[in-house]
Amino acid sequence: MDKQNQAVDSCSNRLENNLEKNVKAIKSKLKNDKYLVVGKVFNFYGEYTIIYMEKMADKDWINRYIIAALRKIERRHRHLSDISTSNWVETISRYVINSVNVKKSRLKSDIVTEIIKGNTCIFYNNSDKALVIGTRKVDKRSVEKTQTEVTVLGSKEAFTEDLATNIVLIKRRYKTDKLKFSNYVLGQLSNTDVTICWIQDTASQQLVDEISRRVSKIDVDIIYDVSMIIQLIEDNPLSIWSQHVLTERPDIVSNHLAEGKIAILCDNSPFALIVPVSLFYNLMSPDDYYERPIVGTFFRLLRYIGIIISIYLSPLYLAFTTHNHAIVPPDLAITISDGRVGVPFPSFVELLLMTFIIDLLREAGIRLPRAMGSAIGILGAVVIGQAAVSAGYVSASLVIIISITAIANFAIPSNLMFNSIRIVNYLMIVAAGIFGIFGIHFFSILVLWQLVRHKTYGISILAPVVPGKTSALKDIFVRAPIGKLRKNMKKN
Amino acid sequence: MKKIIGSILIVIPIVLMTGCYDYTEYEEMQLVFGFGIDKGEEDDELIVTVQSSGFKKTDVQSMGGGGSSSGGSPNSSINKASSKTIMGAIDKLQQIISKELFFGYIKVIVVGNEVAKEHMDDIMAFFYMSPRVRGSAYLLIAEDKAYDTLSTVNLSDSDLSAKSLENAINKSVRSGVAFPIKLSDYYNIELSNGWEPAIPQVSYYRTKSKEDEEQGGDTKEKETNTNPNIVQEEDGYHLIREMVVFKDNKKIGVIDERETLCFGFITGQKINSSYVIDMPSEDSFLGFRFLKNAGKLNTKIEEGQIKAEIKVSVNASLDEYKGKKKLDDIEVIQSFEDKLSQALKKDIEKTIATVQKELKADIFGIGRRLFQQHPYQWNDHYKDDWEELFPNVKTEVKVKVKILNTGSNVEPFGIKE
Known part of the structure; x- marks a missing residue:
């Protein structure tokens, strides 16, 4: 924070030795803000001007501990006998003010920023130093249950929009001094606080330095959300695969920190960013770790099968009914071909249309009020599907395929992966419709080729699988017992 | 940037030059389930009978149960044509069947009695060479004529006579009177020295309905005589019983x-x-x-x-x-x-x-x-x-x-x- 202000440390930015002029300068910068409160307090030693922003500073506290304290100073206070314009800040803050969160400042821009943040600023008669007291208190959401990443077991706390609260939620899970934070203020207009945290000696110092360097180089006008930060620092902004984990839960963040990853938190954003991650971390759910090993392995494998189904089922169906007919068993062929009686669209168009409608339904369901959301979802699926079949627009077997795909889509735990997989599914449908099973093979090879070459922060995106050491695979496809995962437990 | 342009320039010609080759929808195909071969009237002619599941136009209202239309009305059609070779006969059949015949789902191949005695090797050469017919089709020798066998429908079993024949073959282990043999098994046996094939024999029996008897000799159906022809289906049933013994691709006898x-x-x-x-x-x-x-x-x-x-x-x-x-x-x-x-x-x-x-x-x-x-x-x-x-x-x-x-x-x- 100081870097920006140090650059403008010119003469015009310093306070002058005149109370009126100082106050006027500050007031003019904040140009008739309706909520700016400027008040005067008189006591034996002189005149103080207090400036704070209503609704952002804690008015009660200011009244009780600053104003009342200043007024109560008696005539000949023991410690204030040698107060002067040069040392009044230290004296007052030491003996009068009931807070130790104080700071001295001489720069106008600094003072303006602090007032906007919600702190209080006190001027003393004709001194060029000002006392800044931390009194920030803003309305914020309390820590609530997570909405987007619901699991059965585990803590259900979620981050809020206040950076301080979020940092506290992480700190209480790591009561050690190895948890390090480094703060930045990004955005020329927004001056948003951004914090990077990691655990020393677990995260590689090289990685920390690289990410810190990239974050500090960000030069934009506002930072509206933490997802903007990741787009500015990531290696491959045009790729469809997300190279980070965006999570709302502090327990996930703490789990990743212990594995040597780095978390980025931003003010006004209830999500935390974790880098660098490989593709598989977006496919894990914290439930796997809270359950027993075999149960966790079973559900993890179930999820992987669900993902394969959601990518491959509709393209395979399309390939088998249009290009490679002989694979289908004859009795199934009768059922499918009877279902297609009278359908006006070719299979390819029909499949794309239905997939598109399902995606549209899902997108619409996000914005519906919660009470109606699930009802519309079921209604939409059943009624639209049934009505479309009865009217003869689509064939019945296609509706089944689409529904199974839609259900398998919801097995994907992370929203980021979900979007990537939808795109891959669409492209795979196009490949299957044009080339049949050969197209599916070809496109799968292309996707795998791209994935294998994809690197983030020097680590491949398919990380434990790509170097291929089996000892690293114990947490990817299966979930090994905790003793093998946490190396510290072995010492005991 | 160059990479993107380069890859686009490669992909577009691939799509344009190969395109959607081999894209056929189910509604353009006539799925063939049963195949029959007989001796024709002329000396070296063969009659090929094809039993396929086309679609019959049903009521638009009943589209709601679209998948069940095969359970209601009969959905199979039988056509036959005669020519010197099987390929020629299939060509003639395409004149009467408007959709493309698809042989990938053939369930049974019925070979007529006289053909089994003389021309088995020609027929098997056709099947062996053609990749369109799958090797898991069952072989049967008809006691009399293949087209009569295929046109007998056992309505209590299935609409398609080929399917009821396949069911009967699969269940024949229960009675022990015939053992299934597939096309690929036949190739195996025939091409290895010191082994001759034995193929199950199928015979058909027609059940006459009462109306036919009442009307006596006044038959309403017209017999048509064109070369590709439709064969009327009749009710009846099949029995798969004895096995036909072959030697040198010729039928020489039956074991009871x-x-x-x-x-x-x-x-x-x-x-x-x-x-x-x-x-x-x-x-x-x-x-x-x-x-x-x-x-x-x-x-x-x-x-x-x-x-x-x-x-x-x-x-x-x-x-x-x-x-x-x-x-x-x-x-x-x-x-x-x-x-x-x-x-x-x-x-x-x-x-x-x-x-x-x-x-x-x-x-x-x-x-x-x-x-x-x-x-x-x-x-x-x-x-x-x-x-x-x-x-x-x-x-x-x-x-x-x-x-x-x-x-x-x-x-x-x-x-x-």
């Missing part, structure tokens, strides 16, 4: 039901049928059901004489017993086992005698077994003359029976204390 059962024992086919031993002298009979059987064939060459040793082991259960003996006595059970083993041994020896001496075709695969166990002698001496040598092979049959359970009661029915 009991002989087929023994053939199954020798070659180790799955048999779940029953067997009754009648003992009129003791006023009792035994009814067995076979549970598991295995057949082992061993060949030996002793002083130039080929000997084949056939060991059959059978697990049976006693399902029916009329008599007076109690069934908890191990001696009694062993005596039953002996009786069954002797009866089976007699039957098997009789079958082998018939096949060896009368039909002279090696359907058991003794030649092939000889090749497996004595390859050098086979290649040097026996391969070329196997047809003449086969009737002189000495066979020895051993049957081992084990009765596994004897029902739920120990005392036979009818004994009053």
